[in-house]
Amino acid sequence: MMTDLESRVSRKLMLRIIPFVMLLYFVSFLDRVNVGFAALTMNKAIGLSPTAFGFGGGLFFIGYFLFEVPSNLILHKVGARRWIARVMVSWGIVSLASAFVVGPNSFYALRFLLGVAEAGFFPGIILYLSLWFPTRQRAVAAAWFMAAAPISTAIGSPISGAIMKLPSIAGFADWQMLYILEALPAVVLGFFVLKYLTDTPSKAQWLAPEERDWLIAKLKTEADARQSHAGHTAGAMRALRDPRVLALALIYFGTSAGLYTLGLWAPLIIKQYGFGSFETGLLAGIPSIAAVVAMILWARHSDRTEERTWHVVIPCALACLGFVFAGNASTALMIVLALVIVNVGISAAKAPLWAMPSMFLSGAGAAAGIAMINSIGNLGGFVGPFAIGWLKNVTGGYSAGLYVVGATLALSAVVTLMLSRQSKQTPVAAGERHGH
Template identity: 75%
Template sequence: MTNDLQGRVVRKLTWRILPFVMLLYFVSFLDRVNVGFAAITMNKDLGLTPTMFGLGGGIFFLGYFLCEVPSNLILNKVGARIWIARVMVTWGLVSAASAFVVGPNSFYLLRFLLGVAEAGFFPGIILYLSQWFPTRQRAVAAAAFMAAAPLSTAIGSPISGAIMQMPALAGLRDWQWLFIIEAIPAVILGLIVLRVLTDSPDKAKWLAADEKAWLIATLREESMGRESQAGHASGALSALRDSRVWVMSLIYFGTSAGLYTLGLWAPLIIRQFGFSALGTGALNAIPSVVAVLAMVLWARHSDRSGERTWHVVIPCVVAGVGLAWAGSTETALGVVLALVLVNVGISAAKAPLWAMPSTFLSGAGAAAGIAMINSIGNLGGFVGPFAIGWLKSVTGGYAAGLYVVAGSLAVSALLTLMIGRRRYQVAPAAH
């Protein structure tokens, strides 16, 4: 009877929560990285050098870094429904305003403000999932949510490429329409969040009484079990002082450097082989399609085996090899195949990595710790794109920057091994 009840609850959680938060992240990631397609004509219009574009593309994460922890602590206090709605509406408005930048300084400012507006969204959803899904289903739930990033690239790239072939309309260029059109869904979905999201299981009218009781009891039992373990952190300050939070921040730094190198620079790397904007979008989508499948299968294997460490290490190594290959190959086919490896590696590492913090954090500690990991880790999203742009200006090619980002992923793999998998083992899921 318990297994049947558990199955019913997990299915309801899966279908009620995951498709919607995936849609939110799909739009979020699209608004973060569509600047890579805008750059095809925007850089010339605004007079942006590769270094300027890399700086502006990455400066998003400085605003993100400064506001991430406060934003997640507020979410933990007021609930996900209100705060996620606020985040989405404000980032949509700022993203649309990016259409009206007139030079490098306004470009930097709007990218910074976009980071401030969006701060708290990703760690907020990760925290939200940990408040609904039992431990054994958490990596798969996180993988489904984070699969929206490669899906956003797979579906959004051809759309962005098509918008970039629009003629000037109402006095606005193609890149300006790109920012405006792709910002509208964020504002609309932000308003829908107020009606769709449920803050906590005890408020879930869509769960039957026995389902709600089982879920609340299971989550409470897991939380009490973690709190009884040595080294568990439930307070915000204790979480921020926890060395594991800082090490995981550095691990996530490497994966973020890889992810946003792809998001901001992959279209331009592919474009250099002479493809149209539409062709660039189509080719940029291919690696992401493969990555979605790999991500879900890898997370499922991690949940079933209960192992996290090697499920992070191996993908980081694969992604690093792919970046090094992308830097050394001189053919379009080689670049696309290399980007497949990078996409698969970056995507597959994320769900097992994000399943780790909830094994030693809870309550305000989870809100602060997850936000800290994400905010510091996402500085890799500043360093990676900036390194690519600066080194391209210095060397005239992408290779040196790609090698630097590959090195950061090697460091992530080594740090994950140093943490040790025993600390993050969970019981294998029942078959």
């Protein structure tokens, strides 16, 4: 049971930090995947084939991969407040510039630059949460933060669909208006981050002195306990070579392949059943509502039981089955149901997965390791969408690509089990597995 002081601190952390970082991720994810709606008219306007669109959509993650670790190490040095602000303003500018692409090459260049600009945001926030939330609240805090992605799809899809129906303004096409209108919030919020975010608990004037002292002591006690384990990693270079980091990156690869396949291709897959842009947006948003509920409830169960492995394996297996079902769907109802299953599985796996790294990483090791997991894992966001586009060109349909993405999630489940089995042989693994 929580003490009164612990409950007060937990409530203040959740109310002060989580809604704001959710808003930031909402805007981030919207700018990442609105290309799926822009594609409804942009592809024809600038001459993009399905392969070219899948390739360009995935190039985001190549830029992300190359700059993720350096970006997070800089954040560790200069603090989250200044670096997250820089990230948001720069990605907002690049996203806005996407309205002016004129062909495949400029599309490729802007997608790559968007990845470069946004590198460090997601792992930076995951690192930031680990600096504030004690272990027992960490999966739930991460789940609420990451729930912004499906919420962004649920709310953003109808908004994007509605923008695509706007009449031409100042000579801009519908897909250009989409990029411009959805890029502006990132720039505005970037400046607001400088005012609102607090770098560390010791600087939190919004906590009472006894609350601040308790939180600092609690986090230090947990950090000292982790560092006493033989398998603990604090150095950046050691973290980058740690097999557990590479295993978690491979697990995350499958969930990313699934997530961004949905983000980039779901509107086009749904639209083939004869729906207009707005109706497509509404239908694309339905699975995300179920995903948010599943994500929060599953993370709470993971924190309460202090178990991580099966809380990753089960949803990854479910998402794999969902992609197989989607590949065999023959009606709009079946495809939406399949997308619900896929969304629930992918979303539920993420919070327990992201609760694992901070069990054996700290300091610069956490900054580097979390960034490495995210950067390698997010290459799935390149492979998944590209596989769908390339195999659609080859086969004329979506099924083969959906099966390939499903296979990456099956691999995620298998690697999670292998990591757990290996972990049982070391003292740190029990802590990693049970959340101590």
